[in-house]
Amino acid sequence: MSGEDGGMPSLGRPRQARWTLMLLLSTTMYGAHAPLLAQCHVDGRVPFRPSSAVLLTELTKLLLCAFCLLVGWQTWPQGALPWRQAAPFALSALLYGANNNLVIYLQRYMDPSTYQVLSNLKIGSTALLYCLCLQRRLSTRQGLALLLLMVAGACYAAGGLQHPGNALSEPPRAAATGPMPLHITPLGLLLLVLYCFISGLSSVYTELLMKRQRLPLALQNLFLYTFGVLLNLGLHMGSGPGPGFLEGFSGWAALVVLSQALSGLLMSAVMKHGSSITRLFVVSCSLVVNAVLSAALLQLQLTGAFFLATLLIGLAVCLYYGSH
Numbered sequence: 001m002s003g004e005d006g007g008m009p010s011l012g013r014p015r016q017a018r019w020t021l022m023l024l025l026s027t028t029m030y031g032a033h034a035p036l037l038a039q040c041h042v043d044g045r046v047p048f049r050p051s052s053a054v055l056l057t058e059l060t061k062l063l064l065c066a067f068c069l070l071v072g073w074q075t076w077p078q079g080a081l082p083w084r085q086a087a088p089f090a091l092s093a094l095l096y097g098a099n100n101n102l103v104i105y106l107q108r109y110m111d112p113s114t115y116q117v118l119s120n121l122k123i124g125s126t127a128l129l130y131c132l133c134l135q136r137r138l139s140t141r142q143g144l145a146l147l148l149l150m151v152a153g154a155c156y157a158a159g160g161l162q163h164p165g166n167a168l169s170e171p172p173r174a175a176a177t178g179p180m181p182l183h184i185t186p187l188g189l190l191l192l193v194l195y196c197f198i199s200g201l202s203s204v205y206t207e208l209l210m211k212r213q214r215l216p217l218a219l220q221n222l223f224l225y226t227f228g229v230l231l232n233l234g235l236h237m238g239s240g241p242g243p244g245f246l247e248g249f250s251g252w253a254a255l256v257v258l259s260q261a262l263s264g265l266l267m268s269a270v271m272k273h274g275s276s277i278t279r280l281f282v283v284s285c286s287l288v289v290n291a292v293l294s295a296a297l298l299q300l301q302l303t304g305a306f307f308l309a310t311l312l313i314g315l316a317v318c319l320y321y322g323s324h
């Protein structure tokens with residue numbers, strides 16, 4: 001299977017084993033975010049500034065990339081450093097920053113459950129932009145597989161987990177604040193469409209950039225996360241009064257930052273050596289990890305919707321990657 005059409009890269013057995021391990025680690029790290037974040041809650045709320053956590057995550061990724069280059073895990077390019085090739089990553093950082101902030105603003109115009117369900121439309125937007133921008137073609141089976149991923153995500157978000165003895169509730173990130181009435185405003189719908197578009201564009205643009213440049217991944221990430229640190233530092237300083245930079249941080253919060261940093265680095269490797277479509281499957285499969293950890297750490301119960309979502313994800317994987 002080739003990464004040229006959204007599949008896995010063609011590798012020998014040893015490299016294929018490392019690639020599979022990387023995908024499993026990516027799935028685990030991505031799925032662990034919400035349950036770990038829920039462990040940080042104090043009286044049902046996150047006790048630290050979200051902007052502090054995002055800035056620390058970007059800084060951790062930057063330092064890890066610099067460490068990889070300094071110790072020689074990845075080779076510096078010959079000759080002078082190609083700093084001009086760093087400029088395009090500013091747009092990637094801007095797109096990711098806009099997306100992260102849109103998630104926050106969206107909560108003002110719709111309830112968490114509606115957001116969780118409708119945000120799965122970014123699977124469709126990513127696939128569309130992948131075909132248009134990278135000039136790739138997806139078969140009918142592959143398109144059906146991606147549609148199944150969207151349905152699976154919606155099923156899980158609509159009621160994949162519940163509190164023991166209670167009616168169906170949102171996933172742990174939303175459930176921690178208690179049930180909310182369903183609502184969505186016209187502005188919320190417009191922002192959601194914008195969010196899905198930017199989400200797909202950021203993923204596809206970053207993939208295109210990473211594959212066109214003949215630079216080691218660690219150096220590309222160094223460029224990307226330098227802009228990310230600068231952008232998020234500005235957002236943090238302009239976010240107004242609130243808790244101090246490290247106020248409210250705990251061991252769980254440090255684990256959230258570290259897991260998010262490792263998840264971002266693994267995802268960049270998926271984009272470099274796989275594709276934006278591979279990333280979609282990693283994100284979708286991470287729902288299983290999310291559910292299992294939520295059941296273990298938060299005492300939530302798995303429902304029939306979770307098992308249906310898991311079945312649909314498995315079917316989507318077979319359809320997409322079995323078509324090669």
